Amino acid sequence: MYSYKLELPQLLAKTYIKYGLNTDEFIVLNATITLVPYGQKPNIEEIGQTTGKKGSEVKEILISLFEKGKIQLDRNGLDLSFLYHKLDEVVRSEMTIVDRLVESKEYHSMMGSHGRHMGEVELLPYKNDGEVQSVAVSVQSDVGSKGEIWSRKSMIEWANYILKFTEHVDDEWINQYNTDIKEQRMKQNEIDKIHLEQLEKEREIRDLPKKGYILLIKFPNGSYKFTYTTSLLLDQKISNTKQQYGDNIQIVHTLETHDTMKFFYKFLRSQFSNRFNGEVYELTDEDVQYIRAEKFPSNAMEWFEGHSPVEK
Structure with missing residues (x-):
C-alpha cells in the first residue's frame, strides 16, 4: 500500500483527463492522496486550505467522485488500491498489444516460471455451418480448463502485426x-x-563411504549423545568434544566406521529413535552394552566395517 501512495500522484497527473476528471477534481483528489496518511479519513478543512477551496466544495467533489465510481472508500479511508488499478487500466488501454506483450514477458522473466506471459496463447478453430472457417486467440489454459478468448480489438491488432511481419x-x-x-x-x-x-x-x-569415528558420550546428568567426525583423528575428536561439552563428560565408547554418515544417520538415529529426547538420548544399560558389543544387523555391519571379503 505504501508503494501505491508513492506512485499514485504521478500516475494521476498522467491520466486524470483520460480518467474523466476535470481540473478541480484532479486538484482535490491529488491533495487527498498526498496529505491524508494511510488508514485515516480525509481532513476536509486541511485539503481545502491546501487547494484554496472551501471545505464544502472539497466535500462535494469527493462525494461526486465516489458517486461516479472514480474512487472508493474502505475502513482505511480512500481505497488506494482501487484507484491505482483504475488508473493503471487507463495507462494500459493506451499501450499497443506489442508493448503489453513485452511488459508481460519481462514480468514473467522477473517472476521466474510462475504463471504465463501474454504470448503463451492457444489458437481455437471456430466452426461455422459445420466447417472451420476461422481461428480465435485465447489465453493458454491449464489442463482440463478453457482460457478466455481475446477481445476483437486485440485479435485484429495482433493479426495486423503478424501481417506486417510477413511483409518484411x-x-x-x-x-x-x-x-x-x-x-x-x-x-x-x-x-x-x-x-x-x-x-x-x-x-x-x-x-x-567416508571413514571416521563415532563417539558415545555420557553427561553428568545421565543422558547420552552420539557425535562423529570424518576429518579428525580419534584423539583430536575426543579433545574437541571435551572442549565443546566440558571435561566432566565420559567417553563411553568409540566406533571406527567405514561409512560414517550412513551408520550414524541410517542406523544409530533409527535404532534409538525412541530414546531420543531433544538433543540427547536416554539410553538404558542394555542399550550401552549393545553398542559396546559391536554386533549389529548385517546392513549396519556393512556401514560399520565395510564389505566382507567373499569366501572362495
Whole structure:
C-alpha cells in the first residue's frame, strides 16, 4: 500500500483527463492522496486550505467522485488500491498489444516460471455451418480448463502485426532463423547434459563411504549423545568434544566406521529413535552394552566395517 501512495500522484497527473476528471477534481483528489496518511479519513478543512477551496466544495467533489465510481472508500479511508488499478487500466488501454506483450514477458522473466506471459496463447478453430472457417486467440489454459478468448480489438491488432511481419520477411529468412534456433537448442542441450553429468559425479562423490569415528558420550546428568567426525583423528575428536561439552563428560565408547554418515544417520538415529529426547538420548544399560558389543544387523555391519571379503 505504501508503494501505491508513492506512485499514485504521478500516475494521476498522467491520466486524470483520460480518467474523466476535470481540473478541480484532479486538484482535490491529488491533495487527498498526498496529505491524508494511510488508514485515516480525509481532513476536509486541511485539503481545502491546501487547494484554496472551501471545505464544502472539497466535500462535494469527493462525494461526486465516489458517486461516479472514480474512487472508493474502505475502513482505511480512500481505497488506494482501487484507484491505482483504475488508473493503471487507463495507462494500459493506451499501450499497443506489442508493448503489453513485452511488459508481460519481462514480468514473467522477473517472476521466474510462475504463471504465463501474454504470448503463451492457444489458437481455437471456430466452426461455422459445420466447417472451420476461422481461428480465435485465447489465453493458454491449464489442463482440463478453457482460457478466455481475446477481445476483437486485440485479435485484429495482433493479426495486423503478424501481417506486417510477413511483409518484411520471406521463407528463406524464416528457415534460416529456425535453423539457428535449432542449433542453439542443440548446443544448450549439450551444455545441460554436461552439467547434469557433473552433478551426477558430485553426487557419487558425496555418496562414497567416508571413514571416521563415532563417539558415545555420557553427561553428568545421565543422558547420552552420539557425535562423529570424518576429518579428525580419534584423539583430536575426543579433545574437541571435551572442549565443546566440558571435561566432566565420559567417553563411553568409540566406533571406527567405514561409512560414517550412513551408520550414524541410517542406523544409530533409527535404532534409538525412541530414546531420543531433544538433543540427547536416554539410553538404558542394555542399550550401552549393545553398542559396546559391536554386533549389529548385517546392513549396519556393512556401514560399520565395510564389505566382507567373499569366501572362495
